[in-house]
Amino acid sequence: xxxxxxxKELAPNIYLIEIAAADVAKKANPGQFVIIRLxxxxxxxxxxxxxVDLNKGTVATAFHAVGRTTKKLAKMSAGDxxxxxxxxxxxxxxxxxxxxxLLVGGGVWCAPLHYVAQALRKNGNKLVVAAAGxxxxxxVYENELKAVADEFCVATDDGSKGNKGLDFLADxxxxxxxxxxxxxxxxxxxxxxxxxxxxxxxxxxxxxxxLMVDGTGMCGACRVTVAGETKFACMDGPEFNGLDVDxxxxxxxxxxxxxxxxxASMIHDKLGGGVKRG
Numbered sequence: 001x002x003x004x005x006x007x008k009e010l011a012p013n014i015y016l017i018e019i020a021a022a023d024v025a026k027k028a029n030p031g032q033f034v035i036i037r038l039x040x041x042x043x044x045x046x047x048x049x050x051x052v053d054l055n056k057g058t059v060a061t062a063f064h065a066v067g068r069t070t071k072k073l074a075k076m077s078a079g080d081x082x083x084x085x086x087x088x089x090x091x092x093x094x095x096x097x098x099x100x101x102l103l104v105g106g107g108v109w110c111a112p113l114h115y116v117a118q119a120l121r122k123n124g125n126k127l128v129v130a131a132a133g134x135x136x137x138x139x140v141y142e143n144e145l146k147a148v149a150d151e152f153c154v155a156t157d158d159g160s161k162g163n164k165g166l167d168f169l170a171d172x173x174x175x176x177x178x179x180x181x182x183x184x185x186x187x188x189x190x191x192x193x194x195x196x197x198x199x200x201x202x203x204x205x206x207x208x209x210x211l212m213v214d215g216t217g218m219c220g221a222c223r224v225t226v227a228g229e230t231k232f233a234c235m236d237g238p239e240f241n242g243l244d245v246d247x248x249x250x251x252x253x254x255x256x257x258x259x260x261x262x263x264a265s266m267i268h269d270k271l272g273g274g275v276k277r278g
Contacts, residue, residue: 001081002036005058010140011133013065014108015074016050022057024087030116031093031207031239034059037084038072045069048184048207048238049088050111059087062111062140090238094205095119099126099179102202103149104169104193106132106185109207110141113184117148120182126150128176130169132189136161169196178202183242187251194242206242208233208250225249 006018024034033048047061065074073082093116101120105113110131117127129149133139134157146152153172154162166189173196181204183193190206197204208224222233225246231237 001083002085003081004076004078005056007076007078010062010108010111011138013074014062014138014140015065016060016062016111017073018053018056018058018060019082019085020057021059021085021087024085025052025054025057025059028052028059028088029092030095030112030119032088032090033238034061034085034087035089036073036082036086038069038076039083042072042083043069044084044086045073046089046209046234048109048112048209049115051115059085060111062108064108090234091236093119093182093207093239094180095123097123097125100177101125101127102169102172102178102181102197103127103129103145104132104166104181104183104185104189105130105141105145106189107134107138108140109184109186110139110145112207113182114141114144114148116182116184117145121148125180128172128178129153130155130166130172132156132166132185133161134158166192166196169193173197173200173202181205183207187247190242190245191247191251194245194247198243201243204242205239206245207238208240208245209238 003020004017005020008016010016028049033046035044035046037044047063049059050062051060063070065071103117121127127149128151129145130153131142131145132155136156155166156162181197181202183190184207194204223230224233226240227244
């Protein structure tokens with residue numbers, strides 16, 4: 001059993017939890033993920049690591065409570081435990097000294113982006129960071145990202161805070177020369193930013209949260225097409241050069257089980273989403 005040490009609500013339905021897992025914390029790097037299972041009958045859910053505390057022996061991860069399992073997790077509290085936590089899985093993000101780096105995060109993904117940004121900053125890079133959300137109320141990790149950035153900006157889909165949408169990045173890319181880019185967020189955001197960086201041939205690393213079961217390359221559920229080749233997001237990624245990703249295929253695969261996911265979430269809500277303590 002792995003105890004939830006702290007739990008914090010970052011925004012409506014967006015949470016950050018720290019889980020006691022000292023062995024995982026010692027080996028974890030920015031860009032990697034863990035897979036958790038709430039109970040013996042629960043599904044395996046991949047969550048990107050948002051930080052570690054070696055003194056406490058904890059691993060932090062953020063999640064958006066939208067599906068059955070994440071809604072159940074959102075009802076748990078500090079002191080409760082999850083049955084399984086596997087990790088760290090996947091390859092670490094590239095955090096070498098590049099020069100000037102553009103970082104873009106969307107919603108809950110701003111938490112793990114901060115973990116990557118800290119490592120890039122430590123290696124002497126200049127960081128231009130954009131934090132995005134659907135509305136002002138969906139913004140998370142603004143202060144943390146602003147603290148590590150040389151330049152910081154905000155964007156919301158509805159324009160309720162900062163820039164309206166991400167089109168403003170076209171001007172940023174036109175006025176400044178970047179050596180590297182990192183993007184974390186929903187597939188729609190990844191695709192949008194890659195479309196803006198593509199004319200400059202800027203290597204744009206994106207973290208792909210594709211469908212995943214075991215996280216070790218055995219099931220093949222997380223396969224994606226990168227540069228015309230089939231890759232497994234869990235073993236070959238989860239970070240890939242977005243210029244090479246077949247986003248149309250990725251979007252199609254992400255929607256395969258959408259009806260079942262929505263039904264499971266509706267049933268969970270109807271039954272009250274009870275959680276076993278301890």
